[in-house]
Amino acid sequence: MHADTNHASAPPLLEIDAATVLRGGQPVLDRFSLRVDAGRHTAILGGNGSGKSTLVQLIARQLYPLAPGNGRSPVRVFGREHWNVTELRGLLGIVSPAVQRDYTSEMPLEVFDVVVSGFFAARGLGLDHQVSESMRERARGALEQLGASQLIGREMASLSTGEARRVLIARALVHRPRALLLDEPCAGLDLASRRRFLESLRALARSGTTLLLVTHHVEEIIPEIDQVLLLGQGRVLRQGDKAAVLTGDALGEAFGMPVHVAQHGDWYDAAAAPP
Numbered sequence: 001m002h003a004d005t006n007h008a009s010a011p012p013l014l015e016i017d018a019a020t021v022l023r024g025g026q027p028v029l030d031r032f033s034l035r036v037d038a039g040r041h042t043a044i045l046g047g048n049g050s051g052k053s054t055l056v057q058l059i060a061r062q063l064y065p066l067a068p069g070n071g072r073s074p075v076r077v078f079g080r081e082h083w084n085v086t087e088l089r090g091l092l093g094i095v096s097p098a099v100q101r102d103y104t105s106e107m108p109l110e111v112f113d114v115v116v117s118g119f120f121a122a123r124g125l126g127l128d129h130q131v132s133e134s135m136r137e138r139a140r141g142a143l144e145q146l147g148a149s150q151l152i153g154r155e156m157a158s159l160s161t162g163e164a165r166r167v168l169i170a171r172a173l174v175h176r177p178r179a180l181l182l183d184e185p186c187a188g189l190d191l192a193s194r195r196r197f198l199e200s201l202r203a204l205a206r207s208g209t210t211l212l213l214v215t216h217h218v219e220e221i222i223p224e225i226d227q228v229l230l231l232g233q234g235r236v237l238r239q240g241d242k243a244a245v246l247t248g249d250a251l252g253e254a255f256g257m258p259v260h261v262a263q264h265g266d267w268y269d270a271a272a273a274p275p
């Protein structure tokens with residue numbers, strides 16, 4: 001399901017062309033290629049250690065690929081190879097466990113300030129930040145969109161995992177990025193919080209923000225996502241329409257054991273097949 005149909009002539013949101021990333025001297029992404037068109041909500045699925053977080057860091061310019069030798073970068077975002085990191089984050093909101101740890105550490109940071117600071121790509125508000133009424137208005141709107149308005153006034157360190165995640169997504173959305181990259185957004189959420197959170201992601205997907213969802217849980221792939229990439233040991237095992245990729249065979253290969261996949265309406269789930 002595409003977010004909207006006005007992207008026909010836009011460059012792809014993301015193009016990765018045979019990128020290799022080394023960590024500890026070993027290739028953890030190995031000649032990895034991926035294309036995500038703007039508006040095409042995509043899930044990146046893989047087991048522990050398959051390279052998902054490395055991929056997020058590659059896209060966020062926190063890790064760099066090996067130079068391919070042709071002078072070109074193997075990673076292009078919105079058609080461009082070179083980005084200033086602040087500018088890139090204005091177009092691509094990123095929420096990951098590392099971002100959440102950073103915001104919920106001991107330093108006192110108030111929820112509303114955290115969301116407004118998204119306009120300045122800063123961790124909190126400082127004296128030199130000129131906050132306009134329209135910025136405040138948009139921050140209130142983003143918190144409302146995530147069902148987190150009641151948290152205004154609270155300190156980040158006092159929030160539950162799910163509450164803090166909603167605030168950080170509001171912060172990532174405040175300057176209206178064209179896409180949102182979410183790394184394991186449901187980690188640490190209980191059943192009810194996860195369902196509510198996934199419903200808010202569905203609303204975002206329908207509102208035109210392209211979602212890139214990184215997860216190891218098939219049941220978090222919301223119906224609006226129609227492309228799935230299956231990652232195994234740093235390589236693309238399968239990529240394509242959800243129905244073609246979410247099969248027992250493909251997931252069995254990714255997770256290294258027999259997997260049973262069930263479909264419930266527009267949702268899928270997967271479990272280890274009984275021995």
Ligand SMILES: Nc1ncnc2c1ncn2[C@@H]1O[C@H](COP(=O)(O)OP(=O)(O)OP(=O)(O)O)[C@@H](O)[C@H]1O
Pocket residue numbers: 023024025028046047048049050051052053054055216
């Ligand atoms: N700093 C590092 N030095 C050496 N190896 C690393 C480093 N960081 C990650 N790796 C290795 O890279 C591989 C991919 O790790 P990555 O964190 O990207 O996987 P992941 O798919 O996000 O895993 P998980 O689902 O467990 O979070 C793993 O084998 C991991 O041990």
